[in-house]
Amino acid sequence: MPDTDKILSAARELLRIEAKAVLMQEQALDEDFVGVVRMIAAEQGNTLVAGVGKSGLIARLLASKLSSVGARAFYYSALDALHGELGGLRRGDLLILLSNSGQTQELLDVAKAAVQRGVKVAAMVSRVPSSLSRIADFTLQARIEREATETKLPTASTTAMLALADALVVGVAAQRGFTAEDFGRNHPGGTLGIVLGSRVGDLMVPAPEGVALVAPDQPVFETLLAMTRHPNGAAIVTDGDRRLLGIVTDGDLRRGLAANGKGFLDTETRSCMTISPRSCRPEASAIQALEIMETASQVYVLPVVDADHRVVGLVRMHDIAGMEVEKSLG
Structure with missing residues (x-):
């Protein structure tokens, strides 16, 4: 029973911390947030989303969801970019870089290269100011009070980033006037696609x-x-x-x-x-x-x-x- 109490206590504390982290993202809905939404929705170029490690997983999800609501969005590998694929960046593109610390070296290098090519950079970071936020045209701060464990395992920070990423997706959908019927056309497979496409x-x-x-x-x-x-x-x-x-x-x-x-x-x-x-x-x-x-x-x-x-x-x-x-x- 003591083990059960310890497990449940730790899990409940995590959920309380992460729930608070989600609510704190309201503070990130500022002019920079609106500017990023408008740029994605305007589609003057591609929206490229990159991250490393856990942030990279969230970057993939953000790119996928943006694509689902009709944006021209793609996951962009920072490592591959630094090894010969920087040519994929074009003036008019938007590069969204996700980093909890704002100090990830690969992302800093890609951000500097993007700026030289006339690409707008948005940084989604927890720490402001940071090296990445100083380079970026837009800063989206994923605010948290602390991680949910003493080992600093990414918990509240990744949850905050996920919530802020979803807020971006919903903002883009609203700006584009995206409907359930539009979503059905982009999602023809599976149960969801069938439901969305049926009368x-x-x-x-x-x-x-x-x-x-x-x-x-x-x-x-x-x-x-x-x-x-x-x-x-x-x-x-x-x-x-x-x-x-x-x-x-x-x-x-x-x-x-x-x-x-x-x-x-x-x-x-x-x-x-x-x-x-x-x-x-x-x-x-x-x-x-x-x-x-x-x-x-x-x-x-x-x-x-x-x-x-x-x-x-x-x-x-x-x-x-x-x-x-x-x-x-x-």
């Missing part, structure tokens, strides 16, 4: 043929039978013009029976329906439907309505999640 109308169970549509005044027993014929996890309550009034889920029926016994089956459906439930349009993207479902009170089925609020179908969370499975079997 609710292509995934929904169509109504009335595949969906239990019930009236608010019909007995719960009849609603249960309709849900048995159409096992989608819910019945949609509509008026005479098929406009959405409410929804009844399997869980609503179980809770009603548990609370009221058999007599519950003879009550009107309106007694257990959720009034004015969340819904979406058939032209909505699958990711938008997921966002509607995944709120504080998560739902797993969503009525699909047209412009006049008439029910045209029902989309289920597992329909969206199952798209990758269907693709792999197809």
Whole structure:
């Protein structure tokens, strides 16, 4: 047990320190940060991202994420650059150099060469001033109070750098007006790509043929039978013009029976329906439907309505999640 306490205590302390480090990055959102975002988004040249060691891993991730939001960004090996590949730097490019200390010699050498070639340099460092920040046109300070261990293992510093890198990506996406549909075009593979590229109308169970549509005044027993014929996890309550009034889920029926016994089956459906439930349009993207479902009170089925609020179908969370499975079997 003492060993368990020691392990958990160390892990909890690390999480507290790293959480604080993430919040401290708000202080880095200054004019230099905005300048870097605008330069990346403007694409006057390439954005090249470099680092050494742990910072190099974060540099690779930053370049990858920037590319995902449409920026012309690439990972740049400082070591290779110093051994014959400096010619890849062009006037108008932006070189982002990641170094906790701001003293990494390879990055200092690359920064000096970049400046000579008319390349703008941004330094993402923890220490300011530092040799790298003095050379750079832009300085992004990844602020931390301390590392999370006495051995100075890179912990809070790498977490801070990751958070600041993500802030850059989100800033560039906002500046470019980058949408989920744009992301889907850049990410066609895997489950995420399939979800981003799909529309609710292509995934929904169509109504009335595949969906239990019930009236608010019909007995719960009849609603249960309709849900048995159409096992989608819910019945949609509509008026005479098929406009959405409410929804009844399997869980609503179980809770009603548990609370009221058999007599519950003879009550009107309106007694257990959720009034004015969340819904979406058939032209909505699958990711938008997921966002509607995944709120504080998560739902797993969503009525699909047209412009006049008439029910045209029902989309289920597992329909969206199952798209990758269907693709792999197809």
